[in-house]
Structure formats: structure tokens, C-alpha cells
Amino acid sequence: MLDSKYVEENLEKVAAGMKDRGAPFDSGRFRSLDQERRQIIKRVEELEHERNVGSKRFGELKREGDQGAADRLQAELRVISDKIKDLAGDRSNADNNLREFLLGVPNMPHESVPVGKDSADNREVRRWGEPRVFGFEPKDHVELGKILDIIDLDRAAKITGARFALYKGLGARLERALINFMLDIHTREHGYKEVLPPFMANSESFIGTGNLPKFAADLFKVEGTDYYLIPTAEVPVTNIHRDEILSGDDLPIKYAAYTPCFRSEAGSYGKDVRGIIRQHQFNKVELVKFAAPESSYDELESLTANAYRILELLELPYRVVVLCTGDMGFSSAKTYDIEVWVPSENTYREISSCSNFQDFQARRASIRYRQAGGGKPRLVHTLNGSGLAVGRTVVAILENFQEPDGTVTIPRALVPYMGGVERITT
RNA sequence: GGAGAGGUGACCGAGCGGCCGAAGGUGCACGCCUGGAAAGUGUGUAGGGGGUUAACGCUCCCUCGUGGGUUCAAAUCCCACCCUCUCCGCCA
Numbered sequence: 203m204l205d206s207k208y209v210e211e212n213l214e215k216v217a218a219g220m221k222d223r224g225a226p227f228d229s230g231r232f233r234s235l236d237q238e239r240r241q242i243i244k245r246v247e248e249l250e251h252e253r254n255v256g257s258k259r260f261g262e263l264k265r266e267g268d269q270g271a272a273d274r275l276q277a278e279l280r281v282i283s284d285k286i287k288d289l290a291g292d293r294s295n296a297d298n299n300l301r302e303f304l305l306g307v308p309n310m311p312h313e314s315v316p317v318g319k320d321s322a323d324n325r326e327v328r329r330w331g332e333p334r335v336f337g338f339e340p341k342d343h344v345e346l347g348k349i350l351d352i353i354d355l356d357r358a359a360k361i362t363g364a365r366f367a368l369y370k371g372l373g374a375r376l377e378r379a380l381i382n383f384m385l386d387i388h389t390r391e392h393g394y395k396e397v398l399p400p401f402m403a404n405s406e407s408f409i410g411t412g413n414l415p416k417f418a419a420d421l422f423k424v425e426g427t428d429y430y431l432i433p434t435a436e437v438p439v440t441n442i443h444r445d446e447i448l449s450g451d452d453l454p455i456k457y458a459a460y461t462p463c464f465r466s467e468a469g470s471y472g473k474d475v476r477g478i479i480r481q482h483q484f485n486k487v488e489l490v491k492f493a494a495p496e497s498s499y500d501e502l503e504s505l506t507a508n509a510y511r512i513l514e515l516l517e518l519p520y521r522v523v524v525l526c527t528g529d530m531g532f533s534s535a536k537t538y539d540i541e542v543w544v545p546s547e548n549t550y551r552e553i554s555s556c557s558n559f560q561d562f563q564a565r566r567a568s569i570r571y572r573q574a575g576g577g578k579p580r581l582v583h584t585l586n587g588s589g590l591a592v593g594r595t596v597v598a599i600l601e602n603f604q605e606p607d608g609t610v611t612i613p614r615a616l617v618p619y620m621g622g623v624e625r626i627t628t
Numbered sequence: 629g630g631a632g633a634g635g636u637g638a639c640c641g642a643g644c645g646g647c648c649g650a651a652g653g654u655g656c657a658c659g660c661c662u663g664g665a666a667a668g669u670g671u672g673u674a675g676g677g678g679g680u681u682a683a684c685g686c687u688c689c690c691u692c693g694u695g696g697g698u699u700c701a702a703a704u705c706c707c708a709c710c711c712u713c714u715c716c717g718c719c720a
Contacts, residue, residue, distance in 0.1 A: 239678095240678070240679090243677075243678050243679095243689080244678060244679070246678095246689080247677090247678060247679085247688060247689045247690085248688085248689090250688085250689055250690085251688060251689070253700075253701085254688095254689085254701085256700070256701095257646075257700055257701045258646075258701085259700095260646090260700050260701075261646050261647090261700090261701080264646095272700090275700075276700050277700090278700085279700040279701085280699095280700065282700090283699090283700070283701090446638090447638060447674095447675090448638090449638075449656095570675095572638075572656085574656090574657095577657095578675095579638095579674095579675080
């Protein structure tokens, strides 16, 4: 959520930023909501002041024993109190209206973000590794998964439905190996603290990260509760410090978390229906940072580097693109997507998304810090990125490391995590 | 699921109708002390919002888990809900 004061003082700038994003923004409506709220607050506070002064006076009269004056004053005060009660509803309406308006406004894009309409306008900023030249027709991961009997989509559909996977044998072990490998690298070499959060979170947490109220349709809700299945560890992990004031000395705080992720994928019918690229449930190792505003963009660079390092260790070719204004997520000020090479599609596919949200989430979730020299608490900047999506990493390994007979070589770095297995065979 | 106890500032903890945004302590900041540090010592130190101001500031309102209620007046009384702890039951 943007700061209403910031919006009020930079109305044109905000309108321009929203235009770059392709997001509707009614600055006239903002202005009238803002002013309405201020007027009501002023009126209520004047009445409250009157009541407080009168109440004190009433106490004095009682002590002095002037019963007549006290009774008269009490009658007056009762009228004032009633008026305040009448206005209470107006006030909360005005507050809610403004808040609701602002909750629907996406973050301002950072100045370094290219202006553009959609993914075609994203800009490549890094490319690593050479896509392998196959001396044969490479198979896709669905076929490989069947041949090796490690991914069973038919039975998963029986158990649950479409867009679910059943991993078996070395497939299940590969998934587990990748989770452990990623967590080990991030915790031992990149300085993140491992956390294992709840896989459900309440609506307040979802509002904190910006998933609610706008994107309820993307979530699975647990019936009869206020809980939703998490679509990413970003939600529970960012909310670790909701409503807290952190010590500036502790920043940046860096967490790495493995969780499954649950997404309804509403509106993606017909998209990536084959295979395990797009699932209702998938595993992911997520990186989350709480940083001081001065250093948050440096932290975004290092977080992104921490994520693509996994791909380098796994010898998987990738590229990094910076998303343009029109392609960025709702809460993000700047996003890098890391895309891994997928031979069967002859293209790079997103495997990680690394974003700086600046104070957008921190304001919603009230996550602040106090600087070493004391002073007022300031909002932290929050960042996160996948490090990495595990299912898509499996896809990349199977397809990039396949042999003509359908067997798959395990990347060297992963062999210890596979219990010494160097190759998946039939 | 049943019975009980409790949720107060960055943290611990007192207060149980007006003199309480809140004693005391810890932490933190600044100063004294010291060759330097520790110890000691003095002072200060909640958050959010409105008005006003170029700004420093001044001023008002709200906040003692959350939301209602009683009252001229609520941290304090009543109701509902959430969370934590203890005991019993059940359970992995």
C-alpha cells in the first residue's frame, strides 16, 4: 500500500507511475476520499476535545459539591457524547473508503524499471551457459518421467485432479535432494537463516503481503476458517515480523524457507496443461529479506545472484530479465525473473522471480525498524525471490541432462544429495 | 473437547473507574566519571492520526490483545471473539 500522504503530495507522479503500469488510477477520487476523511476527523476531534474538557470540569464540580452545576453539565456532555457516537460510523467509513482505495493501488515502479506494456518489453540483463546441442530429438519431461517411472501424472489426477503430480522412486528423491541442496547453499554459503513456517496463513497475513483483498481468486481457502493455503512462502515468512519494530543493527534479516505452494491458477485454463510446469501444488525454496531502505536495491542484486547461483551449480543455462512496468506484480517496485533453458520448448522459462517491494508490504504489515542512533521507527524494505522453484528445476534437469535412451545424468553437485546416484535409469 | 490463569510501551513488569499514556526495572541515546573500558552516576526515551508551520516546533485526538457495551468519564466494569500458559480428556 502506498502512503496516503505520499500520494497526496505526489499525485501527478503517482498517476504517471500507474499509467506506466497500465493500472487504472482515479486521482480525483483519491482527492475527494482523502479530504472527506480529514474533514470528519477534524469534526470528531473537536467534539472529543470538548467532551474531555467538560468531563474534567464535571469531576471538579462533584468534588466541590456543586450538585446543580454538575447536573447541568452532565446533560450537556451527554448530548456531545451522543453526537460523537453518531459520527463514529462516518469516520470509520471514511477511513475504510480511503484504505480500500489505496489497497487496490499497486506499487510505484522504481526509476530503473523499463517502461513497457507486457513481457515483450522485458529486458535481458544477464545470460549464462550455452544451451546444449542435442545429437538426437530431446524428449520433454513428461515423456522422460514416464519412461523412468518417476513422475506419474495419471495417478495424481486420480488421487486429486488435474495439475497435480505423484513423484516416485528416484523422482521423489530428486525433488527432496533439490530442496536440501538449495537450503544448504543458502544457509551455509549465502547467510540465510532457515525457517519452516505454517503452510496456511490467515487473511491478515495475506493483506500484509498484498495478496488480499485483490487476488482472493488465486488462493485456496480452507472452508470454515479464516485460513488460506499459502501460494508462496513469501506470505508466512514476510509476516514473521508483522507489527514489530526491529533493531536497525539486525538488518538485513535473511530467511530461507522450504514450503509447498498452492495456487488455484484461476484464469490459466489451457495454459501449460502438459507436464508439471504449472501445478496447483509445487515445492519451492524461498528467500526473504528485510532491509534498510538505503541498501534494499543492493540487496535485490545479491538476492538475485544467490538464486541464479543454484542454477550455475546445477550447470543449467539461464538468463535474467528485468520486468518492465506493465509486466510487474502488484506489490513489486522492481522484479528480476530468472529463466532456465527448457529444451523441449526451445526457450527460457521462469524459474525464479526476485522482487524489491520497498515499503509497500511493510506499510500494510507494519514492519518497522529503529536506527542505531535512536529516533522514529521507519518502515523496512521487504524483498523476496524463489531460490528456486523445485518442480521446474526437476523439469530443467531431466530435459537438459537426458541421454538418447531416456536416462538422465545427475548434475555433479547434486550426486551427494542423491545418495551417490549419478544417473536415473529405467 | 472440559476446567482454570493470563494478554499493558523495544523488552520485563505494576496499576484494577477521573490526579494514568501509564510506577519500577532492562535496553537504547546523550553527559559525568576513567589514561581507555567495565562498574557507577545524571538526564532523556511509546506508536498512530488531525490542525498549524518552509522547517524546528506548537497543539489536539486516538491507542493498555481485537471488536462491541455501560458511564459525563474505561487499562480499570460488562459481553463476544482471538491468542498464550497450566491441569484433565483425546491424539501423531
